[in-house]
Amino acid sequence: MTSSQAIETANLRKVYNGKVAVADLSLSVPRGEVFGFLGPNGAGKTTSLKMLLGLAAPTSGSGQLLGRPIGDPSARARAGFLPEHFRFHDWLTGAEFLDLHGQLYGMKQADRRQRAPELLARVGLAEHGDKRLRGYSKGMLQRIGLAQALLNRPEIVFLDEPTSGLDPVGRILVRDIIRELRAQGTTVFLNSHLLSEVEITCDRVTFIKRGAVVRSASLSEMGRGALPVEIRIGALPAGALSDLLSGLSRWGRDARVEDGRLHMIVDDEASLPDMARWLVGQGIDLYGLIPQRLSLEEMFLQIVGADGGL
């Protein structure tokens, strides 16, 4: 195991009272990656996260966080965590809450005094630092929880459903913060149900089902390489179809007519404009040239199954 990995686990397993929560989790997340951890309800996402953070002890298996064995406080000093059910000491004000958590991170007073207002402003709560958390709305609690997770300028941030209580403005905020973290080289471990969020923020996703990894995919690679394309054209003169199909085959393969529509697999997305120009140049009425990329949602259903793995 090298410390170029932010997270590295081997066969992590967690059994609660005879019930398997995580069966066999082997993960590796490189430093600096925005990593999406996906799976249906009950797949073991939160339990996995708890094991990584030392909240729950694995029944068997091992793992490292930032090069230290999981459960080691020195790794947790460099990690941030926004829990899914963010319950905090609600008798504290927002500013007191951040100061307390800064102390728990072992931050110096001067650093806390600088960092807390900075983060309050970043999550849009600058006006609410003197209010008790008891009076915060769900979205505000989630924002302050996020600020808490970033206090120590962590090397890795665990976000468990970070947008579940947020309105669209809050979601954009979280997305922007994740982008900033990526730009700073911070690893982000994102546990989310909102696939559209994951799709735009994550570099790579891993699907788990019944507590084991079923597939990992790089989202940037998903956009590259072979791409199914649907081509919509007007009526062709008789006999022109075979010329058309063989002409198109220079950009890919599998050109065929299906349900009255033209389909093919293009080798590279970048050749689409050339194809369009060529089709028009052939005097063909071009109505559409539509990439049929598999969305994350479709991928999720394909991998996990429509039953949600239950």
Place this chain on the structure above:
Amino acid sequence: MATRIIIGLTIREARRRKVLWGLLILSALFLGLYALGLNFVYTEIVRHGGLPRGASRLFSLNDVWNFWLTAALYGANFLLVMMAVLISVDTLAGEISSGTIQSIAVKPLRRHEILLGKWLGFAVMLAGYTLLLAGGVIAITALVTGYALPTWLPALALMFVEALVLLSVSILGGTRLSTLATGVLGFGLFGVAFIGSWIEQIGSFVLVGSDAAVAIGRLASFAMPSEALWRYALSGVTTSRNPFSFVFGGASAPDAGVVVYAIGYAAALLALAVLSFQRRDL
């Protein structure tokens, strides 16, 4: 360092959630009522030029003041035991069930620092409470009647240890049980010690040293030494003709061994609590 943060947090929470205010106001009420009653009796006795003739053959005035004082301490002791359990019963069980503990436990501190910080925070509050309530009773008695206990510090210390024993039960329970079950455990054990102690005292008094009654009392004290500590504290402050010394305290007096046992008991419970909390999935 981390322990100190948790001690501060525990005390700040008690202050912020008005637990400290509650304790202060109720203590003031308790002590005020005691001062009022004692002052009334004192003026009556002074007005009559001393105790009635029948009573004066049995008791000296100091016995009477001593009786008043120990009766008030009895009440203070009961309150102390209750508060030791009540103020601490929710601290772990509640934070575990709500998930509040999660954002604390993922910080770079160790589980034992969280647990000891909480224990110490409550211990500090209970020390203050003991001093206020029991010290207040002793001071008020001296101020109103002029009767000062020859020694009082050991009694206060013993009551404080008693509170620590119950605090440890409550903290240990909280690592695994719900708030309610932890409270049931704390008060239940206190009840066992209480009834065992009364069987021992009354049995010894009525049957003059009944071995069976003493055995039951001892057994109960092993299960929960709180009441034995209290009786030991009481035996150090009662005069020989204080009625308490016949029935409630002195018929079968505990010895210093109970202190050693109780401190060991609290320490063992605390160690168990640390182990249990370290293994607890949060």
